[in-house]
Amino acid sequence: MAAEAALSDQMIGELRDLFGERISTAAAVRAHHGKDVSYHAAHDPDAVVFAQSTAEVSEIVRICARHRVPIVAYGTGTSLEGHIAALDGGVCIDLGRMNDILRVGVEDMDVTVEAGVTRKQLNHHLRDTGLFFPIDPGADASLGGMAATRASGTNAVRYGTMRENVLALTVVLADGRIIRTARRARKSSAGYDLTRLFVGSEGTLGVITEVTLRLYGIPEAISAAVCAFPTLDDAVATTILTIQSGVPVARIELLDELTVAAVNDYSKLDCAVAPTLFFEFHGSEASVAEQAETVQEIAGDHGGGDFVWTTKTEDRNRLWQARHDAYFAQLALDPTKQGFVTDVCVPISRLAECITETQKDLERSTIVAPLVGHVGDGNFHLVYLIDPENPKEISEAKRLNERMVMRALAMDGTCTGEHGIGYGKLDFLVAEHGEAVSVMRLIKRALDPDNLMNPGKVVRV
């Protein structure tokens, strides 16, 4: 599609008058904003505007609304289900320059940031306060994007997801009006929970421009350990018992044999090539010691080897960086392939069965698909390594994925624990929610009657 074909000269003129050099219709800029890090096809926007304030976002939305042009909000482009693809063209609002940390409340242990601030930027800023923001989806995503996609990651098992950690949002609605969804009080029973409605709405109900988050004290003691197991089942059983014993583990991450080999290569680790758990414990010295002892006992009962401890900060960071790079390590297993990433989440009592059945499917397939999981939450990911030019491989990956999702749903799980719906899992959302999708559709229509906010994502209208 030609750059400005879908946008009238008048509209481009209006935007250019207001934003000057901060609006671009250059092919490279558009292409950069039309594709996330997944296998989903790119759909470039017709123009990209780099906003610098909530008021500017409101102005862009008003102009788009007047011209009935779709709007896609963009943070860092690290989502995984085609969230930022401009399926119907339109204007992409890049929020990356809205990266001010507006207020740090040390006493209240909260912070308000502009949507473009990334999680690493925030934690760097907080480094002298004794506080940190735990939610950690791997990528150095923007906090606005993390709110919009209800992100979680490795330490959600202890600290919750964005659902639990967003206190309030500033949102630009589809007609350009600006609202704040809540106050900073830790709890409230004042009206409908608009904060949680916008968290996870993937830009389809409005554009998030500011985020107020909970912070946590940096634990007095942190230690991490690696433990190899004879089988995936043993590792999962250890996880389940750890959670059921009430150990407040901060991280408990599963890597299958394939992923351990990949990570060893990619990140120069020397883990035993076996199903493995990475642990992290937070608390006082005494509490961390107590947690570690309990978990070592449980692991020992399930054939777990010795815990390999990393207590030095730099070693620990290296371990978790390796975990975060697992996706790239997995891709490096076969440089001729690309990654078809997916995730599901099930009640923890069904986790072992869900993983075992999924592995059986993979054994019978030609597709290679390494596994990692935030298993303390019942959440795991597969990366099907495929050639995107090979329709057979794509269709085989889709078949395997559908079987896994339907299996998770049959276990009262969800079609996505943390990657979201985007346009990649629209049908699975219907399979999961049934009649309830009609309520989502009513809400979408009520808040965005012209279907201009990230159209084609979450729910079809």
Add this chain to the structure above:
Amino acid sequence: MAAEAALSDQMIGELRDLFGERISTAAAVRAHHGKDVSYHAAHDPDAVVFAQSTAEVSEIVRICARHRVPIVAYGTGTSLEGHIAALDGGVCIDLGRMNDILRVGVEDMDVTVEAGVTRKQLNHHLRDTGLFFPIDPGADASLGGMAATRASGTNAVRYGTMRENVLALTVVLADGRIIRTARRARKSSAGYDLTRLFVGSEGTLGVITEVTLRLYGIPEAISAAVCAFPTLDDAVATTILTIQSGVPVARIELLDELTVAAVNDYSKLDCAVAPTLFFEFHGSEASVAEQAETVQEIAGDHGGGDFVWTTKTEDRNRLWQARHDAYFAQLALDPTKQGFVTDVCVPISRLAECITETQKDLERSTIVAPLVGHVGDGNFHLVYLIDPENPKEISEAKRLNERMVMRALAMDGTCTGEHGIGYGKLDFLVAEHGEAVSVMRLIKRALDPDNLMNPGKVVRV
């Protein structure tokens, strides 16, 4: 209003055909269902139907929708802002007979109950599982009602509120359709968060008929302590530092001098008559000891007296029963008066100032108003003791209340931490949320276009 005046004979006939003796238009039954435990005026429904299943609730809603008759859901009637008043008459659906515990998931630490199950019934049922449900608003409320009002209570500081602890709901929509809002997975990024939308919606978007809840392991060690302070400020400062130190205190409750005196009398305690904190610590033996030591140090730095410990279960239960009965103890301070109850919640850094300013208002007034607070969350309650027949006292209580709410809002707090909006705080909701109320109204209209679900509550349409 005559019993059946507002309901057509045809409609009553339809309901009677289906529900026989389980529909009542008797004045006493209607009166029982038209008033909660607050000072708000009673508004009786025209009929009460005792439902026994989700399908029956759906049937009642369909009949009401066809006849355009309002519907009010009723659990135990223990709400505090007029939530169950049938302002426009109509049919009250009493869910009290829907009291089956449908499924206990010991391995997943969750449970599914019918909406009429009360929290005490649930915990009694769980007694041999090693699990418990912590949310505790004082009254033995129904879990459906607690979800509908986003209830919290004494141990929300550790375990969160109903917002954090409801995993999924079954809801009958305004047209009688039945939806389930989510699966049992601990986290999900699959679509809009309908669970959180219905939690706290006070029956205005649908009728909650089943609730899936998180459970927790009963801690290995529990201990409770009472500590008196020279001033309210000292007690609040101790609270703030405890929270900021990251001590995972399970309960931290403030009682002012007046309330301590009232509780001593009413519940036969012998606490020193002074501003007082009630604490409870949960964890392993070592962790509880460590928490207690930290908090005693903090309290000591703020003039706190010796901790009076209760470790025996029966003594601890007696202490917390006394705390739960504080409202009745406060009322007993002056048997000629009734209670005008209210609550606000502020960021904890502003809590001392909010309480001090509020106490100054009270010192200048003739109204007596004892104070209790779930202060770990920044949440506190006043009970203005008034003669409801005396317009001057009512108007003075309203004036004081308005000043307190506006003070909390000016501190970025909320007009209600846990009591809800009902029809008592409609104007304060607007003061708190401004433009965002229009979004609530859009949602209300989308889900309940004929305004039949608990009309006149939360938002005016």
